[in-house]
Amino acid sequence: xxxxxxxxxxxxxxxxxxxxxxxxxxxxxxxxxxxxxxxxxxxxxxxxxxxxxxxxxxxxxxxxxxxxxxxxxxxxxxxxxxxxxxxxxxxxxxxxxxxxxxxxxxxxxxxxxxxxxxxxxxxxxxxxxxxxxxxxxxxxxxxxxxxxxxxxxxxxxxxxxxxxxxxxxxxxxxxxxxxxxxxxxxxxxxxxxxxxxxxxxxxxxxxxxxxxxxxxxxxxxxxxxxxxxxxxxxxxxxxxxxxxxxxxxxxxxxxxxxxxxxxxxxxxxxxxxxxxxxxxxxxxxxxxxxxxxxxxxxxxxxxxxxxxxxxxxxxxxxxxxxxxxxxxxxxxxxxxxxxxxxxxxxxxxxxxxxxxxxxxxxxxxxxxxxxxxxxxxxxxxxxxxxxxxxxxxxxxxxxxxxxxxxxxxxxxxxxxxxxxxxxxxxxxxxxxxxxxxxxxxxxxxxxxxxxxxxxxxxxxxxxxxxxxxxxxxxxxxxxxxxxxxxxxxxxxxxxxxx
Ligand code: ADP
Ligand code: MG
Numbered sequence: 445x446x447x448x449x450x451x452x453x454x455x456x457x458x459x460x461x462x463x464x465x466x467x468x469x470x471x472x473x474x475x476x477x478x479x480x481x482x483x484x485x486x487x488x489x490x491x492x493x494x495x496x497x498x499x500x501x502x503x504x505x506x507x508x509x510x511x512x513x514x515x516x517x518x519x520x521x522x523x524x525x526x527x528x529x530x531x532x533x534x535x536x537x538x539x540x541x542x543x544x545x546x547x548x549x550x551x552x553x554x555x556x557x558x559x560x561x562x563x564x565x566x567x568x569x570x571x572x573x574x575x576x577x578x579x580x581x582x583x584x585x586x587x588x589x590x591x592x593x594x595x596x597x598x599x600x601x602x603x604x605x606x607x608x609x610x611x612x613x614x615x616x617x618x619x620x621x622x623x624x625x626x627x628x629x630x631x632x633x634x635x636x637x638x639x640x641x642x643x644x645x646x647x648x649x650x651x652x653x654x655x656x657x658x659x660x661x662x663x664x665x666x667x668x669x670x671x672x673x674x675x676x677x678x679x680x681x682x683x684x685x686x687x688x689x690x691x692x693x694x695x696x697x698x699x700x701x702x703x704x705x706x707x708x709x710x711x712x713x714x715x716x717x718x719x720x721x722x723x724x725x726x727x728x729x730x731x732x733x734x735x736x737x738x739x740x741x742x743x744x745x746x747x748x749x750x751x752x753x754x755x756x757x758x759x760x761x762x763x764x765x766x767x768x769x770x771x772x773x774x775x776x777x778x779x780x781x782x783x784x785x786x787x788x789x790x791x792x793x794x795x796x797x798x799x800x801x802x803x804x805x806x807x808x809x810x811x812x813x814x815x816x817x818x819x820x821x822x823x824x825x826x827x828x829x830x831x832x833x834x835x836x837x838x839x840x841x842x843x844x845x846x847x848x849x850x851x852x853x854x855x856x857x858x859x860x861x862x863x864x865x866x867x868x869x870x871x872x873x874x875x876x877x878x879x880x881x882x883x884x885x886x887x888x889x890x891x892x893x894x895x896x897x898x899x900x901x902x903x904x905x906x907x908x909x910x911x912x913x914x915x916x917x918x919x920x921x922x923x924x925x926x927x928x929x930x931x932x933x934x935x936x937x938x939x940x941x942x
Pocket of ligand 1: 570572591592830832835836837838839840841865866867868869891
């Protein structure tokens with residue numbers, strides 16, 4: 445597929461007008477992050493591309509179309525405790541400190557009692573466009589391939605909505621000028637702020653239907669579990685504001701280490717209602733924007749808070765089992781067709797094909813027959829692969845030539861904690877990135893994330909709501925291997941569909 449020549453070339457004067465407009469628009473509309481040194485009162489515009497990046501329309505539409513099938517797949521996986529336990533058997537031992545602790549927390553909660561049958565998934569499936577040089581047919585030579593499926597604390601739903609509005613504004617208001625005339629009508633707006641809030645609202649209403657407000661308490665609310673010192677707060681706040689503006693639902697924020705201080709459990713009709721004590725409100729939905737990395741649990745206190753919340757009657761997004769079903773190990777096992785079929789008995793063959801078409805090769809690194817093949821590939825052709833541990837949040841992977849040396853530093857018994865994934869080869873084009881007021885120009889590659897929300901009842905596997913709720917494009921300068929926006933090497937982007 446031929447990518448359009450990019451980016452547009454405005455005059456110097458036009459360019460500085462565009463950049464100034466981006467900064468004002470971003471700060472004016474909350475496309476922003478707190479600064480590290482700003483003591484929580486100073487914000488900076490989020491790092492963004494100046495132009496939306498070219499993205500093939502067919503790949504974009506396939507990614508959106510397949511989202512509800514993926515939602516259902518992961519809901520069904522997290523409901524099958526026996527299967528999940530068996531699938532994670534080795535990594536809970538090998539990665540005892542994190543995957544193991546998550547599983548152990550589930551077991552503890554189960555012993556105490558898990559009473560809430562409803563589960564809310566707020567998911568994001570990430571893709572990179574793959575250019576397959578071996579195919580000559582133009583249509584066939586580009587496809588989207590899944591990088592990973594995220595089941596906990598998915599971020600950038602709000603900032604992606606905002607950046608897509610920004611790029612659309614710049615195109616439609618003629619701010620880009622004559623050199624970018626062709627972008628008019630070719631941008632798209634992600635509805636992810638309201639879409640994510642809608643998911644939370646559906647769970648909230650379902651809880652309200654099944655639970656009368658505990659007498660003596662003010663109202664039912666949503667509780668965001670957040671990281672201390674979070675800089676990406678506006679990405680979370682926009683969802684909170686949407687919940688309030690569209691549904692009149694109030695949210696509160698608490699860090700894991702403060703959960704025990706600011707909430708209590710109140711036994712009512714045989715279940716433990718979660719109460720947010722500063723305002724005497726009943727929590728109907730617990731929404732995690734923390735808890736996905738070992739650093740979120742510096743002491744046993746945070747693990748204890750996680751178990752405690754799991755045993756409360758509030759609906760969790762996600763439950764421990766849903767979080768565990770997003771492990772890289774599960775993604776690897778789920779590339780098997782028969783396994784997928786078993787988890788999606790009601791999907792049409794077309795749906796299944798669409799989903800399977802997004803997979804690249806993924807191998808275990810254990811001593812199974814496929815694991816032994818992977819061990820050989822990792823030594824002999826490392827340039828084709830990325831090695832991943834059971835971690836989320838960026839910065840954990842080992843790439844290409846670094847793989848053999850890295851494996852040497854580990855005892856072989858530990859290798860099974862990793863998966864080996866075929867590298868996706870994205871097309872490169874040029875764009876400009878605006879970060880803290882500075883322009884960076886160069887080759888960029890992009891990763892599309894599609895958001896989904898699903899509410900289901902694990903007592904009877906009934907799905908009450910299942911939606912695709914918008915998307916995110918993140919781009920990075922070609923020189924960096926990973927695209928963590930908040931971590932400093934990537935930026936938020938939107939699509940120019942061609
Ligand atoms: P994390 O859970 O840390 O976000 P990911 O699996 O998303 O882990 O990997 C982090 C980043 O590494 C991705 O955003 C992408 O830029 C890059 N990456 C991961 N897997 C691949 C792959 N198979 N091919 C190319 N790049 C990849
Ligand atoms: Mg990722």
